[in-house]
Amino acid sequence: MFEVLERGSLKVDLLRFKYKNCLTDIFSSLNFKIEKGEFIGLMGRTGAGKTTTMMLLNGLIPHFLEGDFEGNVIANTMNTQRYRVQTMARFIGLVLQDPETQIFGITVEQDVAFGPSNLAFEKEKIRKVVGKSLKAVGLEGYEKRMTSELSGGEKQRLAIAGVLAMEPEILVLDEPTSELDPAGKEEIYKLLSGLKKKGDVTILISGHDTEEMLEYADRIIVLDNGQKIWEGRPTVLFKNVVLTKKIGIRPPEVAEIGNCLKECGLLDQDSVFTNRNEFLQFTKNNLSSFKTSDNGSGKGHSVSNDSIAIETKDLSFNYQQKKSALNELNIKIHKGEFVALIGKNGAGKTTFSKQLNGLLRPTKGTVFINGNDISQLTTAQLSKEVGYVFQNPDHQIFSATVYEEVEFGLKKMNLSEKIRSTRINSALEFVGLEKFTKRHPFTLGKGERQKLAFATVLVMEPKILIIDEPTTGQDWDGTNKMMRMLDKLHMKGHTILMITHNMILAAEYADRVIVFSNSKVLLDGPPEKVFYESEILKSASITAPDCVILAAELRDTGYKNYPVTINKLQNDLLEQLAWKGNVN
Amino acid sequence: MLIEYYPSESYVHKLDVRTKALGFLVFTIISFVFLSPVINLLIVLCACVILFTIGTPSTGIKKIIKPLLPIFILMLLITGFTYPASNFISEENQRTLFSLWSIPFTLGGFLYGITLVLRILIMVITSTIVTYTTPIEDILQLLKKIKIPHQFAFIIATGIRFIPTMQKKSEMIQEAQKARGAEIGTGGFIKSIGSYITVLIPLIVDSLRMSDNLAIAMLNRGFGAMKTTTDLNEIKMRGRDYLICFGEVILIAFAFWLRSKNIGVL
Known part of the structure; x- marks a missing residue:
């Protein structure tokens, strides 16, 4: 049957696809169709093939990322096999995950103009589309700003503006909200639904944001293992809680x-x-x-009688020449507490945490760990007491095997070979990587690398653990696994500080929540108390769990x-x- | 190394990049025409007047000059001791100021050393004026005008754009390594260099990954879709640019004329 496709529609008829040098097929048979003007959510576990699907749509596969490709992908009436990616770019805009590598300009204006000038638009037209796209993403007045000085959320919006400026008929976005706080997340979805309402843009977005998908998407396509396993209206999917959980998505x-x-x-x-x-x-x-x-x-704040693990006295801090980032904080954290640090981006959560292991030093005031003033100790010395797990595991992996990677911190501690190996093995076992000791770290998946980074900190056996957004960019399964690990450590008596934007996790796991706002502590108490202070939370742009x-x-x-x-x-x-x- | 572009409305900011590039060339060539420090000193003063009237931050200039100071002193010593008196025309310059282990330190050699130092200063100051007042895209368009391929200019621009990103990455990596017990930049010389390996490897791996993503993003933005690209702000010579360029040409002709009359030699 011959089918007439409209401009602005998408049709994927893939028989199979396999990356070069890859043993197994990424896709074996993938079919779906998107009509002009639809808002589609693409969901599924990490590694289900969402990003690969998106790269199919504008011809990055098979032109840039080569492999065995059988089938047809037709975007905006154009078969991707017959057009160059650059030509497709005029009609189908793809925004990828990391905004940092999608910004080319030194100033905001230059960056947005990059796409249209590559398409050789007239100068006057470029000026017009730059203004229009910046307005659409809420960055008016930013034209002359340096791109390097933008915040994470602003960079994300700039990446979208850069693609919008090419006036695509189809807009495809790969997890654009994974690094944003809840307010920033909501803003991106609102922006997209505004675009959809205004005109003829077809939108395909991937992500793990249950509530937003439910509210904004017309239809949801769920992938698993390179196959479409579900398709339909979001309300239908989310009403079926058992199915939602089974396919790795958090139900509302x-x-x-x-x-x-x-x-x-x-x-x-x-x-x-x-x-x-x-x-x-x-x-x-x-x-x-x-x-x-x-x-x-x-229920009242049951004051813990355990001894104090962390104490700050009049802790103030400012970054060079900027206004204060921490303002006279007096916080006491008892041994064995599980504390969630919440607040918008830039409220001071990370700045505060970095004071606790000496990565940043107070401008004024003192930090005590287990009763000792830490101002004379180096971060390396403190690493035996305070473990700090960063968000991006790739910022620390440098060894040739998983085992050596974990061993690194122990080398300076003069331990016997035997003690060393038991400690390494138990850390690897704890995170579930014991089978991978001889593997090269970069051959592991992102989730596994995150666990490895966690093990490298655990092996130092710190009694206090700081974890910076442990679940960012993870799917529901990954989130649950990570949280179970933290819970286990908490049971073993570790003091845990978790920086998070996920209020559901903070409420479920923490026994104390500290809300940061404008370099100060706004609220501090058990979740049962903090989350019911709706007025105060609102002022810090925090929404309590449903x-x-x-x-x-x-x-x-x-x-x-x-x-x-x-x-x-x-x-x-x-x-x-x-x-x-x-x-x- | 150089002071970065800072947007402002000064009279040098308003000039075309070609006028400024020519000015830089003229100042540099003149400084090489004369051997006597007096004329070079005059040029340095002129350059300084321009530098400070356009509001260049003095802290930035100090940062550039400071590491050059030991080199300047070394140059004065070397020229003073190594230039034989027979090199100089005037008798005054053949005079020996003092001797060290019977090697004479001549006045002419010392003065010539000052000339060399001033030449470097002239180049540093004039290039600072250019980079401080000219946005990078203007410089790229200048490259394009002298027929350097667009791709090459794009590489330069992207490289500059990623300097702050890489700096931030390297800071984040250092923090992550310190937090698990690495002692970066401490201990002896060799040890401290070795400790940077823990920073370098993740940084290199990360840049490789970023460069892959960057290539994909370039395609997504239509890089190479058309035969030509449009420049948003095309550089343009105005009346004052022609006037100043004319003055610059006169200046350099005048300099050569003076030199032919044996003025400014040692």
């Missing part, structure tokens, strides 16, 4: 409650909640008043608990429904 919090009610026979599949209103409608209809016993409203918002909404019905995890709220609800059932 309300859907989890809905699913639980479904399993108890209180809801049918179609009415599983996907948003808060549906949930509230349900409770309104089925629960006139809550009669659960009040089990400790806003269950907190729901619990607050249930106050009218007499609900008195302060749940921070969906399980807790769910149990309270079930108890109430069961109780009601008994009475009737």
Whole structure:
């Protein structure tokens, strides 16, 4: 059958694709179609083939990344095999993950003009599209700024503007939000949906952002192992919590409650909640008043009696010539606490953490680790007490084998060969890399490299661990695995400080949450207390997990608990429904 | 090494890059025409007047000059001791100021050393004026005008763009290595060089990965899609540019005329 394709549409009919020098097929049969003007979310586990799929669409595969390619990819009525990537670029814009390597200009204006000038647009037209694209991404007035001075979020938006300036009919974005804080994430999705509303841009975006996909995407395509395993409306997918979990995607919090009610026979599949209103409608209809016993409203901060692991006294810090980055912080953290540090980008979380192992030194004030002033100790000396796991594992890997990589920190410690090897093996076993000791680190996947970086810190056996955004860019499975590891260390008595933008994780795992805002501590307490300070959180642009918002909404019905995890709220609800059932 | 471009509205900023490049050449050539330090000193003063009236930060200049100071002293000593008196026309310059192990230190040699130092200063100051007042894209267009291929100019521009990125990367790598016990830049000379290997390897691996991504991003932005590219701001010679270029030509002709009259020799 001959099919007429519209401009702005996409059609993938792939029989198979295999990278050169790769043993197995990346794709064996991949078919999907996207109509003009659709907003499509591409989801799936890390390594499912999302990035590869996106590179198929403008001909990077098979032209730039070569391999065995069989089939047809037709974007904007053009078969990618017959056009050069540069020619396709005029019609299909691809924004990749790392904005840093997509910025060519020294100033913002120059960078946005790079694409159109390559396409030899007229000078006047370039001026017009540069202005228009910068406006579309909210960077008006940034024209003359140096690109090197932009923040992460601004760079991400600039990368999008650079592609928009070429006036593509199809816009493809590969995890553009993975490095952003929640506010920045929301902004990118709003921007894209604005573009879609305004005109004829077809949008395909990949990512792990459940809530945003649910709100903005018209359709979701799920990949796994190089195959399309699901396709359809986001509400349909997320109502089916069991399936969502099975294919490695985090379901929305309300859907989890809905699913639980479904399993108890209180809801049918179609009415599983996907948003808060549906949930509230349900409770309104089925629960006139809550009669659960009040089990400790806003449970008080149980002050730990353990000795103090970290203490800062009037800690202030400013970067050169800039206004203060930390302002008179007095924080005490007890041994064995699991603390989540939250706040927007630039609020001072990382700056504070780097004071604790001497990577940065206070401008004023003192830091005590286990009661000792650390101002005379080097970072290397402190590494036996305070472990710091950075976000990007590739910033530290340099050895030829996994074993040697982990050994590095121990070499200076004068340990016997035997002790050394037991420590290395136990660190590798803990992170689950014991089978890879002889492998070259760069042949491991990104998730494994992250675990390796973690092992290199663990092998020093520090009692205090600082982890900088351990789950950024990870899929749901990776996130859960990482968090289970942290939880295990916490159980073993380690003091853990976790910097995170993921409020659900902070609420579930931490026993204390510290909110940073404008170089100060805005809130400090157990999650049950902190997350219910909705007004104060708002001022720091933080949104509490859904269950907190729901619990607050249930106050009218007499609900008195302060749940921070969906399980807790769910149990309270079930108890109430069961109780009601008994009475009737 | 050089002071980076800083946008401003000074009179030198407004000139075309070709006028400035010619000015740089004229100043440099004149400094090589004369041997006597007096004329070179005059040029240095002129250059300094331009340098400071356009608002160049003095801290930046100090940073450039400071590492050159030992070289300057070395040059004065070498020329003073090694230039034989017979090289100089005037008797005054043949005079020996003092001798060290019976090697004479001549006045002429000393003065010639000063000339050499001033030549370097002239080049440093005039090139600083050019880089401080000219955006990199203008310099690239100058390269294009003298028929250097677009690809080559693009390499230079991208290289400059990535300097701050690589600096930041190297800082992040150093932090990550320190946090797991590496002692970077401490200990003896050899040991401290060795410790940088832990920074270099991740940096190189990371740059390789970045260069791959960069190539992909270039294609995504249509690099090489058309035979020509459009320049957003084309460089343009204005009236004042022609006037100043004319003055520069006169100046260099005048310099050669003076030299032919044996003025400015030692």
